[in-house]
Amino acid sequence: MTENSANLRGAESTDDVRSAAPLKHVQTIDFVGPIVLELGISLPRVTCAYETWGQLNGDASNAVLVCHAITGDSHATRHDENDDAGWWEQLIGPGKAIDTDRFFVVCPNVLGGCRGTTGPSDIDPLSNPPKPYGASFPRITIADMVGVQKRLADHLGVKRWRSIVGGSLGGHQAMTWVTRYPGSADSCVIIASSPRLSSQSLGFDIIARNAIQSDPNFAGGQYYDKPQRPDTGLAIARMLGHITYLSSEAMADKFDPDRHDPRQIASGFEQQFSVGSYLAHQGEKFTTRFDANSYVTLSMALDLFDLGSTRLQLMEAFDEADSSFLVISFSSDWLFPPSQSRDIVAALAALDKQVTYTEVTSTAGHDSFLVDREIGQYAPIIEARLGKVDRSPLTLTRLEEFILSCIPSGLSVLDLGCGDGNLMAALRERGHEKLVGVEVAQDNILKAASRGLNVIDYDLNTGLPAFIDNQFDFIVLSSTLQAVANVAELFDEMLRVGKRVVVSFPNFAYRTLREDYVVRGRSPRAPGEFNYCWYDTPNRRFPSIADVMDLCREKNVTVEQEIYFDSATQTQIWPDDDPNLNAETAILVLSR
Amino acid sequence: MTENSANLRGAESTDDVRSAAPLKHVQTIDFVGPIVLELGISLPRVTCAYETWGQLNGDASNAVLVCHAITGDSHATRHDENDDAGWWEQLIGPGKAIDTDRFFVVCPNVLGGCRGTTGPSDIDPLSNPPKPYGASFPRITIADMVGVQKRLADHLGVKRWRSIVGGSLGGHQAMTWVTRYPGSADSCVIIASSPRLSSQSLGFDIIARNAIQSDPNFAGGQYYDKPQRPDTGLAIARMLGHITYLSSEAMADKFDPDRHDPRQIASGFEQQFSVGSYLAHQGEKFTTRFDANSYVTLSMALDLFDLGSTRLQLMEAFDEADSSFLVISFSSDWLFPPSQSRDIVAALAALDKQVTYTEVTSTAGHDSFLVDREIGQYAPIIEARLGKVDRSPLTLTRLEEFILSCIPSGLSVLDLGCGDGNLMAALRERGHEKLVGVEVAQDNILKAASRGLNVIDYDLNTGLPAFIDNQFDFIVLSSTLQAVANVAELFDEMLRVGKRVVVSFPNFAYRTLREDYVVRGRSPRAPGEFNYCWYDTPNRRFPSIADVMDLCREKNVTVEQEIYFDSATQTQIWPDDDPNLNAETAILVLSR
Incomplete structure (x- = not known):
């Protein structure tokens, strides 16, 4: 494999090129419970980790909430020149489409994850002796993630977001916000998302969870005190996810030229083909920064998200939302294909909601929402939705x-x-x-x-x-x-x-x-x-x-x-x- | 899940509805070696299992070779009313497109499989004490499978096939026949196949093999004398294959209506969604009839198949073939998409080979080549290629x-x-x-x-x-x-x-x-x-x-x-x- 291949980034996966080091600039707030979850279980307390950029103005009307995708975190963009780049670096920052000179930008880590906000790898406060939740972490939904973010908004003094913006699972969070909390946002920006997963996408997630949970080192989720973690299962899950984030065309461009010349890496996985050594590398790297229980928890929450499959169900779901909407899809995204965004748009249009929709032509697949070239295409439309309006005569x-x-x-x-x-x-x-x-x-x-x-x-x-x-x-x-x-x-x-x-x-x-x-x-x-x-x-x-x-x-x-x-x-x-x-x-x- | 779901067939997978019972009507022939394989290793002897229908005529000019897909076998169609149905039942038989009243039809099991022809689960004749090959079974190619079939043809007295017909891996065998053995067939029928796998399809195969080979019960392939087999890894590989055989649209039709109502089955795999219980059922069922080493062996042979990626390479590959060609693809096949069949056709057309190509409109994905409705669409064109020609004035x-x-x-x-x-x-x-x-x-x-x-x-x-x-x-x-x-x-x-x-x-x-x-x-x-x-x-x-x-x-x-x-x-x-x-x-x- 050529040296170039080292720069290959599958991009829910922009995060893949980042270190697993602790994030700087992270703030935390503890919410003491019991915090009742959607499926009936309670958590005694929840810590929420988040980052902010810019200043909240006097009437708290300039706050923008940014929601991350399944393996993302709170570090959406850098805080200063010495800081690590964030996963939406090109979109958020001073003078950028989400302008931190004008807006107070907030990006929380999601409930159930492993990057600061309470998740399965954290100590269960009710355990004695203290031990991580592991498999006893309750099944959560996206509404539960958003519920924590609502508490964070209250803590920050934000009654109504100027905008809630998210891609992939972040888009599902944005939709949950405006449907669960009408009046919570001026605008809702839904990127590369869907009313629910297609059965095909659901099937891939299920296989990924099966790979993790059938790894003997998973041990029913109680592996934190064991010498081995379910790294094999988690790596296989990640490899599979990776393919679904890319388009077939993008994979051909990346791997066809040196198909039979795999990069030599230290791996127990097969390395016969360049695409194989790449997937093995990405899969194994992922295990150094992500927790298997979190992956299972978050992907199940995503799979349970279901606004309905008919126009009428979607109309009921969005009926009380008072935001304006911007929906963005990508032509080569087959995980959350444009047809699913069109279903959302059709329901919103039928409800007379303010909605703009664009399908960006792209070859980068689902990853498009994180890829610089495609961000360059859709950033101006987000900027407009956030109020930079051309009023030429x-x-x-x-x-x-x-x-x-x-x-x-x-x-x-x-x-x-x-x-x-x-x-x-x-x-x-x-x-x-x-x-x-x-x-x-x-x-x-x-x-x-x-x-x-x-x-x-x-x-x-x-x-x-x-x-x-x-x-x-x-x-x-x-x-x-x-x-x-x-x-x-x-x-x-x-x-x-x-x-x-x-x-x-x-x-x-x-x-x-x-x-x-x-x-x-x-x-x-x-x-x-x-x-x-x-x-x-x-x-x-x-x-x-x-x-x-x-x-x-x-x-x-x-x-x-x-x-x-x-x-x-x-x-x-x-x-x-x-x-x-x-x-x-x-x-x-x-x-x- | 409704009762109907019991009839759901993902169909490389038509074989999934069949029992793992030994096949009747199977004949075998032993070839005593050493049989030198393409990558340099030899096998001391090879048994070839095959079935035949109809009678070879006096000048041996009516023989049709049928090549099966990766998990298929020699039982392409029934031999009599009491026999089990075959995987191409609708295409082959008396009065059908491949008419066993006119043709002598031969379907061999492939080298490396586990349905009669020599494969990794068979005893290595050179071992002492006798034990199965397991992981010591050599890496084989599709040319090796075809090499055994060539010996079978010689044994049967067939110098030139009337036609060689195959779908998926069967199509790759058919292409290998006519490119390796010019003069071996009047016509070559290539269905749902490709010059090589796309990098995306290759990625899925690699993940499937990784799942099998990282199953602790795989034990480096030497599991035959162990109490446990790598059933978990093989089941996951099968689940993944299953999704690639179906189209997203077909999966929506099958699983959307009862998405949250999984069938209750005995399984260690997740059963939260109907598509999950279906995949688990198919995956586990597969382990009762297929051998993990064979799956690894055959999928690697498929992945190594590579006629080239440029027109010129494909033209070189087909240059000496003297068959006429019929190429058939399916609009919803994303494992071997129509564009890949068009690449084959373009090379053949540029070489002035006799070639007919049709893309069948279908929603059944790669499975289309085994689905009755689609067989109904393409069977007449095969019948024509086999000589039933309309010569109306x-x-x-x-x-x-x-x-x-x-x-x-x-x-x-x-x-x-x-x-x-x-x-x-x-x-x-x-x-x-x-x-x-x-x-x-x-x-x-x-x-x-x-x-x-x-x-x-x-x-x-x-x-x-x-x-x-x-x-x-x-x-x-x-x-x-x-x-x-x-x-x-x-x-x-x-x-x-x-x-x-x-x-x-x-x-x-x-x-x-x-x-x-x-x-x-x-x-x-x-x-x-x-x-x-x-x-x-x-x-x-x-x-x-x-x-x-x-x-x-x-x-x-x-x-x-x-x-x-x-x-x-x-x-x-x-x-x-x-x-x-x-x-x-x-x-x-x-x-x-």
Whole structure:
């Protein structure tokens, strides 16, 4: 294996490159019980270890809670230049997206872990003679972790977090916070997480626990006074976890080039292949810094997390949450795949919660949330959610002005293909409150989100399953119709979700196009949306105004308003002036 | 867990529902050595266990070799009504795709296994006192398994197999046969296999072996005389394998409904979730019928299989093979994903080997090759490859006749979007030998393959990476241009791979369309390829003859021949008679 391989980091696992040394800067607070846990057992007392950065302001309104993943800890970022780097170093710090010059950032170690907060390796205060909990540590849930964090918030004087931010298990904690404690946060940022584990992911966790618990050195969890610990089982669990944190593509990039040339390491595990020596190294290293009982405790808590499997169950779970939400997933994450984030978003959208969602294109798998390149992609959107909003003055196109004129003030609007959010920003200026955008281009999503708008990353070709019947007064579909494959289905979906639909589209029977076609004998082109070469146009549907009117008749759709205009002459064309010939662009208001 | 769950079968694992009882109908043959293995060690003797069905004919030309997967055995199908079902019961038998009324079918157990052929659990003839090989069984390769099968073929009097058919590790055996022993088979059927394992799949195998070998009861492989066997490690290995055989979607279907309601089974493994009790049950059951040393031996042989990672390496590997090939993959197989089968196909195609490829749409994951529904989909194409060819008389369309007229006899042709293979069949009748079709519709692939044609399942929007420069005299792209997204790239690709390109397309500037457009003011329609409604047409490009001519000029493409005709009047339009207005359809022969 090449020297480079030493730098390979599987990254729930960013922590893997860190030492097992005690953390500096850790503060602790003891909560004396009994502390009743969700499944009925009590703990007599709980110590909570945490780190903080920045200063809490006078009205305690600038506190941000950061929740770590399963094998993470409180050291999210460095405290000073001499400090070790943290696991979210690129995201948190002075001038960074989570700006410690502006925010009071708190990161607690979780209950059940082994990095400061009470867990199975700590002494059971009720034992005599004193001995660690071991297997007698109660089964805990994520709600129990969050319960301890709530006590910490009370201790710190934080009544409402500016934001609760977490990735993976940290995302599950964030969701638990806002569903268990409505009113606890302005915003909730859920990264690479899910409403519950897929059965596949659950299966991997179960195998990992079976490997630990069937290691003879596990001794039913009471191994602390034994000469041997269940290192073999824990290492196997870690190897397995590691594969699930990476994508197949990322593993190919890392291990294919030197597949048959394993790094020579001291290990009892197989070292036939480079990927094998790497996994063995990572697995064995993990045993020097993590406790097997903690791993079992935390992974079981993760597996028990279950907001439900149906839209209705998820809606019930989030019903009382009053935060705004930012949900981020990664295209190559197969442990918590984007489809699971979309389920969360669909429930939130159906509940009219403020929600922005983006799927970051990435090859790094679940680990993406900890990888610098991907952090670089999603950090700006977190920064926007934390209040850094672009309020540049707006310039509206003529088309946008016409569309605005069709929408009575104050009504709710869903803008499909919202681009950079210009129209939505104009609607907001006019006082509309309930505004949601849908967009697929990541740069546009970022721009719209940076304006403080709610925008959802969503492919219109799959219909509008995120939204419920009559959820919006108006749906806008502007300059997008001609690029959609499933036009008829989208029409039905828009008229299901919106009371009225404003659709604007370029008219394919416009005089200039007809002339171009007849005169040149070529696929028609004219300045505007149809100014593309036939073989690389993004358009795939070429309707005239008459075509769309036909479709409306077929579907029993009422055309309530018609606006036509000609950009070339900057004139509006009236309905009795043959718009199908004379208008370049049509705006129709439809209802059913 | 519901009673239904008892029927859940993860299916490399179809074997899981079978007893561990000794197989009836097994024959054995001893080969006395020394038998030199690929990695240099010798075995003094090898017993090969196998089963046969049907009768070998007089010239030994009807023998079919069936190769089993990693935990399979020789019992591929039943021998009579009272016999146990086999693992490929639906594929093999009287009147089935592999028809035991016509073929002499042979299925040997593999070297290194534990179901009859010599493996680690057998007595080492050189030991004194006699004891099983255990860990002293040499490391073997798939070539060694195939070497034993070659001796079996010699024993049976089979010089050339009619076909060698295998799925998963069976596919790797089939590839090894035809690459190591050119001339050994008329056809090679490779199902759910790969040129080598992905690093991800390799990682899972390594973890499985680590679990077995670190089980204290493994005792370095010398456990046969011990009271305990490494059942825990083997069970964990099996659980892990099981997940990789299923897709996430299949697991959701199976385990989501009763996730928190595990079946009560006697097990030391965790049983908190239904998927957990299922995996525990499958894992423990496996230990009653399979030997841990065999599992390690066979999975290592699989992992060492490596035909290369580049096209050139794969071309070198297959260079001397003289079989025809049928390659089958499954869309949801993530252990041996379709991209790996496409790599095999690309190498074979570049070598001008006879190859047909289909990707079966399936949710059953890697297991698909053993699942009845999916067997139902791919069995007909195997039947065709084994010689059941449809030679119905051909009826050609006028368009097809014109295209045929452009292609001088005897030249090689690649037909892109070949449909049911009608044009290719006509070319074959005319004596063309090198003919390859490309198609994406599964029903068309089956129809073309049933005609004995070679057709490759392939998306034209990704270019033509399976083919090399100037590989064909002619490329045909008939009535497909208007449905392709990346037209310009495809033009370049066609002119790279073919010396000449025959492209036929409907003319969007045809008089009837122009009239329809001008008169009706609607997206033009006319009988033929453009007779679709604007919102659900499969077409996405709308070029006129003049447009395509423009593109040819831009790309410095020479138009060598032009044929235009009008279906409505059944007349040919001459180039000086304004075909861009008068011709409904154009056929151009292009070169660069």
